Amino acid sequence: MKQNLLSVALYIGAILFILIGLGHFLGVKHPMLFIYFNTPYFTYQNIIISVGIFNQALFFIASAKYRALAPYALTAVWLTIIAFIWINTSSSFLTLLDAGSVTNGSWDLDWSFSEDHNNESLKPSTYWYQILPLSVYAIFLSFAVYRFKQ
Numbered sequence: 470m471k472q473n474l475l476s477v478a479l480y481i482g483a484i485l486f487i488l489i490g491l492g493h494f495l496g497v498k499h500p501m502l503f504i505y506f507n508t509p510y511f512t513y514q515n516i517i518i519s520v521g522i523f524n525q526a527l528f529f530i531a532s533a534k535y536r537a538l539a540p541y542a543l544t545a546v547w548l549t550i551i552a553f554i555w556i557n558t559s560s561s562f563l564t565l566l567d568a569g570s571v572t573n574g575s576w577d578l579d580w581s582f583s584e585d586h587n588n589e590s591l592k593p594s595t596y597w598y599q600i601l602p603l604s605v606y607a608i609f610l611s612f613a614v615y616r617f618k619q
Contacts, residue, residue, distance in 0.1 A: 472536070472617065474613045474616060474617070475533075475536060475539055475613045475614065475616070475617040476533045476536075477613075478609055478610045478613035478614075479529045479530070479532050479533035479539060479542060479610070479613075480529070480530070480533055481606065481609075482526075482529040482542065482546065482606065482610060483526045483527075483529040483530045483533070484526075485603075485606065486522050486523070486525045486526035486529065487523070487526045488502060489502055489503075489522050490519045490520075490522035490523040490526060491519070493515040493516070493518045493519040493522060494515065494516060494519035496512060496515055500599060501599065501602065504553060504596060504599040504600065505556075505596065505599075506599075508565065525545060525549075528541075528542060528545065529542050536617065539613075539614050539617065540614055542610070543607070543610050543611060543614050546603070546606065546607045546610060547607055549603065550600060550603055550604055550607055553596075553599075553600045553603075554600070556596075557596050557597060557600070
């Protein structure tokens with residue numbers, strides 16, 4: 470049972486990272502696939518990011534097969550969250566928000582992305598909300614790794 474919980478947790482992470490990697494690779498700037506969905510970017514940057522994210526997904530798949538790697542996968546998730554927290558609190562990112570260099574993007578029902586360059590309603594909390602599901606996943610994975618070790 471403990472092994473199944475850990476495997477499920479790691480495969481959920483792999484699926485999550487595959488979806489995020491596909492979002493970056495295809496340029497689908499949708500919240501949850503793209504934490505910073507409305508910041509300026511170049512296509513080549515997203516392809517580089519997607520390669521790293523796909524590698525992380527492969528690492529999670531390997532960790533599900535070789536469970537001794539699971540603590541390292543867990544560390545990778547927590548480091549990712551720490552990096553997002555660092556970005557969200559960095560002066561350069563807050564300057565980007567203050568300068569109005571982001572757009573208040575919204576999704577229409579036909580899945581097309583429209584950009585409203587009036588970003589008055591866009592708050593820094595938008596990016597913190599993006600980190601929340603990943604944090605919940607990290608807590609779940611922490612529990613699964615801890616249970617497996619007992």
